[in-house]
Amino acid sequence: MYVITTEPIDADAVYRAVLHDNDGAVVAFHGVVRDHSDGGRGVRFLEYEAYPEMAEAQMRAIGAEIKRRWGIEHVAMVHRIGRVEIGEASVVIAVASPHRGEAFDACEYAIDTLKATVPIWKKEFFADGEVWVGLQS
C-alpha cells in the first residue's frame, strides 16, 4: 500500500495492510499536524501538495529498499494531501516483521527517506500569512 490521498488516513486500514501471520511486530509512524512552526509561530492548519504519480513511485522505491536492506516485505505508506487540520495525521507508515528491531529501523528509514525524496510539499498557514516549508532562509 503506497498511496497519496485527499481523504483522512484510516490508520487501522494501514495496520491491517501490513500485518501477516509470520509477523511478531508492527511499528507505525504517524506524522501529525502541530499547532506551531519550528520558529514557534502559531499554525492554523497545513496544506499539502504532491506530484502524485511520482510520489507513489518514490514510496514504492522506499519499500523496495527496505526489502533489500532488511528483507521486510510488509510495508505501507499513506500520505494525505490538501488541507490537514491540527491533530490530524498527514502521513502514516507501518512496517511489520517477525521481530521488532528491524521494524523500528525500517520505519525510521522510511519516514526519513520520504521527507528527502518523495515529491510532497507543505504550506503552513498562520493567522497573518502563509509559507512553503523549506523556502525560508
Added chain:
Amino acid sequence: MTVTARFFAVFRERLGGSHARVEVEPGTTVAGLWEKVTAGRPDVAAMRSITRFAVNGSYAEFHAELHDGDEVAFLPPMSGG
C-alpha cells in the same frame, strides 16, 4: 518538439499554473527548458540551486537531454511528512 513542464508548490503559484506546453529545439536539455521558462522571472530563476528536476517521473540531471513529449517537473525543496 514539444515538452510539458509541470510546476509544483511555489513554482505553481509564481508561474501562475500547474503546467505549460513548451516548444523547444531538438537536443534541448532540462537546463535549456529551465532557462526558457524562467526568462524574465528572476524571482523564480533565483531558486535554481534549491530545485530538483524529474523527467517522466524519475529524477533527472540538469543536463539531461529531453525528447519530444517528455514531462519535466520542477521540484522545489520537499517538505513531506
